[in-house]
Amino acid sequence: MKAIGIILAGGNNDRLRELCSVRAVSAIPVGSSYRAIDFSLSNMTNSNIKKVAIITQYNSRSLHDHLSSSKWWDLGRKQGGMFVFSPFLSNDNSYWFRGTADSIYQNLNYLKKSNEEYVVIASGDGVYKMNYRDVIKYHKEKNADITIVCKDLKDSGKDLHDFGIMEFDDDMRMTDFEEKPVEPMNTTASLGIYVISRTLLIKLLETVIPEGRYDFVKDIIIRYKRQLHIYGYKYDGYWNTLNNVKSYVDVNMDFLKRDIRNMFTKESPFIDTKPKDEPPAKYNIGADVKDSLVGSGSILNGHVSHSVLSRKVFSGEGSVIKDSIIMEGSYIGNNCVIENAIIDKQVVVSDDKKVIGTPDNPVIIAKGTVI
Amino acid sequence: MRKKEMIAMLLAGGQGSRLGVLTSGKAKPAVAFGGKYRIIDFPMSNCINSGVDTVGVLTQYQPLLLNQHIGIGIPWDLDRKNGGVTILAPHVKDGEQGDWYSGTADAIYQNMDYIDANNPEYVIILSGDHIYKMDYSKMLEFHKSNSCDVTIAVLEVTLEEASRFGIMNADENDKIYEFEEKPEKPKSNLASMGIYIFTWDKLRNALIENHKLHSDSDFGKHIIPYMLNNGDSLYAYRFKDYWKDVGTIESYWAANMELIKTLPEFNLYEDFWKIYTNSDNQPPQYTAEGASVKRSLISEGCEIYGNVENSVIGGNVVIEEGAVVKGSIIMENSYIGKNAVIDRCIIDQNSVIGANVNIGGGENTPNEDKPKIYNTGITVIGSGSVVPDDVSIGKNCVIFGETSKEMYNDGKLESGKSVITREV
Numbered sequence: 151m152k153a154i155g156i157i158l159a160g161g162n163n164d165r166l167r168e169l170c171s172v173r174a175v176s177a178i179p180v181g182s183s184y185r186a187i188d189f190s191l192s193n194m195t196n197s198n199i200k201k202v203a204i205i206t207q208y209n210s211r212s213l214h215d216h217l218s219s220s221k222w223w224d225l226g227r228k229q230g231g232m233f234v235f236s237p238f239l240s241n242d243n244s245y246w247f248r249g250t251a252d253s254i255y256q257n258l259n260y261l262k263k264s265n266e267e268y269v270v271i272a273s274g275d276g277v278y279k280m281n282y283r284d285v286i287k288y289h290k291e292k293n294a295d296i297t298i299v300c301k302d303l304k305d306s307g308k309d310l311h312d313f314g315i316m317e318f319d320d321d322m323r324m325t326d327f328e329e330k331p332v333e334p335m336n337t338t339a340s341l342g343i344y345v346i347s348r349t350l351l352i353k354l355l356e357t358v359i360p361e362g363r364y365d366f367v368k369d370i371i372i373r374y375k376r377q378l379h380i381y382g383y384k385y386d387g388y389w390n391t392l393n394n395v396k397s398y399v400d401v402n403m404d405f406l407k408r409d410i411r412n413m414f415t416k417e418s419p420f421i422d423t424k425p426k427d428e429p430p431a432k433y434n435i436g437a438d439v440k441d442s443l444v445g446s447g448s449i450l451n452g453h454v455s456h457s458v459l460s461r462k463v464f465s466g467e468g469s470v471i472k473d474s475i476i477m478e479g480s481y482i483g484n485n486c487v488i489e490n491a492i493i494d495k496q497v498v499v500s501d502d503k504k505v506i507g508t509p510d511n512p513v514i515i516a517k518g519t520v521i
Numbered sequence: 522m523r524k525k526e527m528i529a530m531l532l533a534g535g536q537g538s539r540l541g542v543l544t545s546g547k548a549k550p551a552v553a554f555g556g557k558y559r560i561i562d563f564p565m566s567n568c569i570n571s572g573v574d575t576v577g578v579l580t581q582y583q584p585l586l587l588n589q590h591i592g593i594g595i596p597w598d599l600d601r602k603n604g605g606v607t608i609l610a611p612h613v614k615d616g617e618q619g620d621w622y623s624g625t626a627d628a629i630y631q632n633m634d635y636i637d638a639n640n641p642e643y644v645i646i647l648s649g650d651h652i653y654k655m656d657y658s659k660m661l662e663f664h665k666s667n668s669c670d671v672t673i674a675v676l677e678v679t680l681e682e683a684s685r686f687g688i689m690n691a692d693e694n695d696k697i698y699e700f701e702e703k704p705e706k707p708k709s710n711l712a713s714m715g716i717y718i719f720t721w722d723k724l725r726n727a728l729i730e731n732h733k734l735h736s737d738s739d740f741g742k743h744i745i746p747y748m749l750n751n752g753d754s755l756y757a758y759r760f761k762d763y764w765k766d767v768g769t770i771e772s773y774w775a776a777n778m779e780l781i782k783t784l785p786e787f788n789l790y791e792d793f794w795k796i797y798t799n800s801d802n803q804p805p806q807y808t809a810e811g812a813s814v815k816r817s818l819i820s821e822g823c824e825i826y827g828n829v830e831n832s833v834i835g836g837n838v839v840i841e842e843g844a845v846v847k848g849s850i851i852m853e854n855s856y857i858g859k860n861a862v863i864d865r866c867i868i869d870q871n872s873v874i875g876a877n878v879n880i881g882g883g884e885n886t887p888n889e890d891k892p893k894i895y896n897t898g899i900t901v902i903g904s905g906s907v908v909p910d911d912v913s914i915g916k917n918c919v920i921f922g923e924t925s926k927e928m929y930n931d932g933k934l935e936s937g938k939s940v941i942t943r944e945v
Contacts, residue, residue, distance in 0.1 A: 182805030183821070221595060405805065408824075415804030415822060416837075425596070427797050429789035430556035430820040430834070431806055432781070437815055443805040446557075446821050447790065458805075 151286055152266040154230075154348070155194040158250055159187055159274030160207030165394040168516040169494065174206065175392055176274025177213040179477050179495070181405040181414070182443040182458050185216050186392055187274040188423045195223050196419035197282035199270060201230030203260050205253045207237055207246060222424050233260060249364030255355040261348055269351050271366075273342040277401050278389040279414060279421070280343070285383050289345040294381040296350075296371065298324065299343035301385045307400075312393055313339035314367055316382055324380040327372050338382070340367075341389060388413060399492070399512060402458040402475050405443055428461050436467050445478065452482070466501065473509070477517075491515065525604060527661055527718070528641045529573045530629055531564055533649035534581030534622055539769045541894040542903035542921045543869055545943075547586040550649030552773075553852045553870065555780050555789060556820040556833050558798045559590055560767065561649040565606075566796045569597045571657035573645065575604035577635050579628045581611055581621060596799045609635060626738035630728040636721065644724060646717040646740065652776060652787065653714075653764040654794050660718055663758050670723040670753040671745070673697065674716035674760050686712035687741045689757045697755040700745045711757050713741065714764060723753060763787045771897040774867060777833045777850050781816050800836055811842055820853070827857070835870065849881075858910065865916070868902040875910035883915035886937035895919060895937075903943070 159176035169178055176187040187204070194202045202225060206213050220232035235257045237246045247253035254261070254271075261269065268289070270282045280299070289297040300316050315334045317326040328335060344366075354370055363369035371380065388410055390401045404410045414421055428447025433439065437450040444450065445461035452469035459465075460477045466484035474491045482488060483501035490507035494517040499505060503521050507513035515521065537549025544552060550561035561578075568576050576599060580587055587608075593599075594606035609632045613619035622628035629636075629646065636644060643664065645657055655674070664672040675689055683704070689711040690699040701707070717740060727747055731738040738744060749755060763786050767773040779785055789796060806819050809826040817829045822837035827844030835853035840846060843860035852870040857863060861874050864881030868874065880900055888895035895901065895917040902908065903921030912929045914920065915936030922943030926932065934940060 183803055221600075406807070411807060420804075423803065425800070425803055427596070427795050429796070430818040432790075433814040433817050433819060433829075434783055435816050439808040439814055440812065441808070441810040443807050444819070445805055446803065449790065455810075 151268070151283070151290070153197075153199050153268035153270050153282070153286055153345075154261075154264050154266045155199045155202035155282075156254060156260075156269060156271045157187065157190050157194070157202060157204045157274045158253065158271065158342075159204050159213060160210075160247060160253060161273070161275065162208040163275075163393060166392065166398060167395060168514045169395070169398065169492065170209075172209065172494075172517050173212040174208045174210055174274075177210075177216055178275075178392055178398070179460055180277060180392070180398075180401055182402075182445045182460050184421060184423050185213075186277065187213065187216070188421050189277050189279070190272040190274055191223050192419070192421040193272070193278070193280050193282060194270070195225060195422070197270070197280075199282065200225070200227060201233075201264065201266070203233040203235055203257065204274070205235045205247070205257065207253065210236060216424055219424070223422050235260070249369075250366040251355060251369055252359060252364035254351070254366070255359045255364075258352065258355060261352050264348060267347060269344075269346050269348050271344040271346070273391075275392045276341060276343070276389060277391065278341075278385075278387065279419075280385065280387065280389075282343075282345070285343070285345050288383050289381070292322070292381045293379065295346065295378040296380045297345040297383050298371070298380060299341045299385050300338050300382045301341055301389055302337055303339050304337040308339075308397070310334040310337060310339065314342075314371075316340055318382050322382045322384070324375060324382055327367075327375055327380075329367055329372065338384075341385065341391075345383075395492070395512065395514070396510075399475065403456070405458060406441055406456065411443075426461055437465075452484075452486075460495075474512075494519075497521070523603065523640060525575050525639045525641045527573055527643040527645055527657075528575040528577065528604075528636065528639050529564075529568050529645045529647055529657070530632070530636070531561070531568075531576055531578045531647045531649055532625055532628060533561055533578050533587060534584075534628065535648070535650060536582045537650065537768060539894060540767075540773060541770060541891060542901050542919050542941075543770075543773070543867065544583075545903055545921065546583055547904075548580065548582045548584065548649075551583075551586045551590060552767075553835055553850075554652060554767065554773075555777060556818045556835050557800055557853075558796060560652065561587065561590070562796055562798045563652050563654070564647045564649055565591075565597050565599070566794075567653075567655050567657060568647075569599060569797070570794050571655075573657055574599065574601055575639055575641075576606045577609045577632060578606060578649075579609045579622065579632065581628070584608070584610060590799050592799065596797045598797075604639070607635065620736070623737040624739040624743075626728060626731060626740050626744045627736060629724075630732050630738060633725065633728065636725075641721050644719050644721050646715075646719070648715045650768065651714070651764060651766055653760075654762065654787075654791075654796075655716070655760060655764075657716075657718075660716075660758050663756070664718045664720075667696075667756050668754065669718075669756045670720050671748055671755045672718040672758050673745070673755065674714040675711040675757045676714055676760055676764055677710050678712045680707055680710055683707035683710050683712060687745075688712060691757045695757045695759065697749070697757055700741070700749060702741050711759070714760060715740075723748070727751075770867070770894060770899055770901065774850065774865075774897075774899055778831065778848070780833060781818055781831060804837075809842075812840075827859075841876070852904070865898055866900045866902065869904035869906070871904055872902050872906045872908075874902070874908045875912070877911045878908050879913040880908075880918075881916060882913060883936040885916050886935070888917045888919060888939065889937050890939055891919075892937075903941075905943075 225232035440455040447462040468485040533550040599606040820836040841859040858876035861878040907923040919939040
């Protein structure tokens with residue numbers, strides 16, 4: 151049951167506003183010490199997948215920085231390892247990746263030079279913990295051509311118009327798939343996690359790309375929905391994705407819930423990330439911290455509640471941070487008020503300044519801003 | 522043949538018996554410090570930050586934890602194709618029986634092959650016992666510019682303290698003409714820090730000559746006096762920054778407590794001289810709604826539901842609701858139950874303290890079994906201990922191993938008593 155992995159981490163998302171103007175979605179910091187891609191990447195290694203390709207395109211500098219060494223995910227190996235693919239120029243190719251299928255096609259050699267039987271494809275912006283082995287096992291049992299992991303999003307508060315909605319027969323064979331429908335036919339959505347045999351994937355890509363079809367969902371899943379045996383694998387565990395500012399805030403605040411936090415941080419297997427070697431967080435005499443995550447290397451002198459603080463955050467005396475997300479290396483001066491805000495990395499908020507948003511419309515302060 | 526300018530030999534085999542139960546089952550360099558670190562992280566990080574990328578770590582006493590911690594050296598960037606970290610344990614040699622390391626210099630003597638294989642010009646000898654940040658490359662520059670055979674890092678101490686150290690008597694250029702081990706009447710205040718740079722061929726010769734005379738060669742007792750007699754050139758290199766020997770329970774506790782000052786003398790928060798350590802995963806740290814944390818260091822993965830004040834907390838520690846932790850050091854993976862009160866206590870890793878336990882009350886009576894080790898009011902809980910719910914424990918007590926309620930008279934352990942259920 152050997153498999154290789156592909157993580158699609160090229161995407162940008164305008165609805166994440168300033169958070170995505172400096173980085174790809176999969177490089178967004180999440181839950182105080184992680185970046186979005188850590189989840190799918192750790193899922194790969196925790197599922198005993200020893201060879202993983204990460205396909206990047208949009209503003210990949212911070213992603214490359216994060217992935218500068220494969221050893222943090224135990225992928226620094228002679229057998230297998232981590233491959234990071236960016237668009238490239240050559241004599242017979244001068245295209246950006248024209249779609250998800252095309253991004254894999256342009257790196258077809260990765261598939262051809264492998265001999266593992268299966269490919270697990272995941273996107274780099276999901277926050278969840280999943281054993282892909284279970285999906286592969288199911289894929290074999292069903293004798294499927296493609297298996298798509300899906301989840302009922304009925305009570306999730308998610309906007310179904312943003313997802314691929316799937317319909318099944320009694321055996322869980324997919325009968326219909328609508329991409330971002332105006333009127334969703336039901337509430338079961340694709341999570342963008344696929345299992346497919348390596349040889350079939352090569353065959354499909356070699357068929358569709360020369361026809362000028364570049365999208366994995368539209369041109370493979372929907373187009374071949376009757377010809378191929380496509381099955382759904384229902385997933386009931388925690389899952390979220392960073393598809394807009396609200397979901398970004400929700401994911402972070404979910405880490406304040408003990409059961410969800412424990413699932414990610416206390417229960418084996420663990421989510422790995424690039425270590426930053428900061429000292430322990432320091433709570434000084436004026437610190438008053440409630441219901442918050444604090445990253446290492448932070449120095450706190452003020453009030454913090456219901457917030458997620460990344461590494462190396464400084465909060466000054468008399469400052470109040472509430473219902474906010476503060477990323478690495480940001481400095482909050484004395485007597486500041488930060489409420490319903492997302493403060494990106496390396497922001498300086500000078501003494502006595504206020505940054506106040508609303509729960510529905512949090513203020514986002516872009517990376518490196520000085521207020 | 523490969524050549525390294527300078528390699529480091531880190532002596533990490535010592536027990537550190539004055540740290541009592543904290544060094545049961547692990548060598549002193551493996552004792553936790555400052556929340557997430559272990560003592561050996563300081564010299565190891567100094568090495569890589571000083572550009573020394575070949576480090577031999579000499580282990581002997583209880584090396585398992587140390588071996589696991591160091592691994593192949595990934596946290597310190599010491600996983601190298603050429604050089605890197607190598608654990609050097611005592612071993613059997615051709616044609617003879619193996620010998621334990623019987624002295625600091627003897628340990629190096631027994632590993633001359635390792636040093637020769639790296640073919641260095643200079644060797645720096647370090648110990649895994651101290652907390653400090655030092656740029657060894659500056660010391661090497663000093664060594665080279667004075668054409669030294671040996672450079673000894675020294676600290677200026679008060680004359681009263683001087684009789685506890687090896688003292689260098691040096692001329693106005695800091696050239697050493699005499700060495701006195703723990704002199705009653707010190708003539709100078711330059712105390713050896715146990716950090717030496719040797720020109721390798723000089724040291725090599727001295728090790729061989731001294732081995733012929735005695736099998737327990739020691740740097741302070743034998744090698745330095747031998748080289749002085751030999752007319753070699755020895756210099757003292759003055760170090761002016763923070764340096765702490767954390768050899769006793771009280772000094773260990775105090776050095777940790779110093780870190781929680783608003784502006785501590787020893788700065789861990791410096792970007793360009795980071796201290797690296799091995800922590801398997803680095804999840805965020807959570808402080809709950811009902812918690813109160815002040816003047817404390819809290820490491821990654823901790824879950825704080827209770828009150829913490831003036832304390833240093835290691836990684837993945839859980840402090841439950843209503844618990845009060847004051848003036849204490851709690852090491853990684855320990856658990857403090859609901860409403861427990863912990864005052865001036867050192868709790869080693871993987872320990873479980875039950876609900877409503879009270880530690881640190883009562884008279885300051887020195888420990889009955891080991892009054893020289895436990896006498897400043899600090900109670901010490903050894904690693905992997907379990908303290909049952911509802912008991913109260915006094916000052917200068919020692920708990921080691923799993924304990925149950927019957928072991929406490931009326932649920933009480935008076936100051937100075939011990940409950941030890943595991944072999945020490």
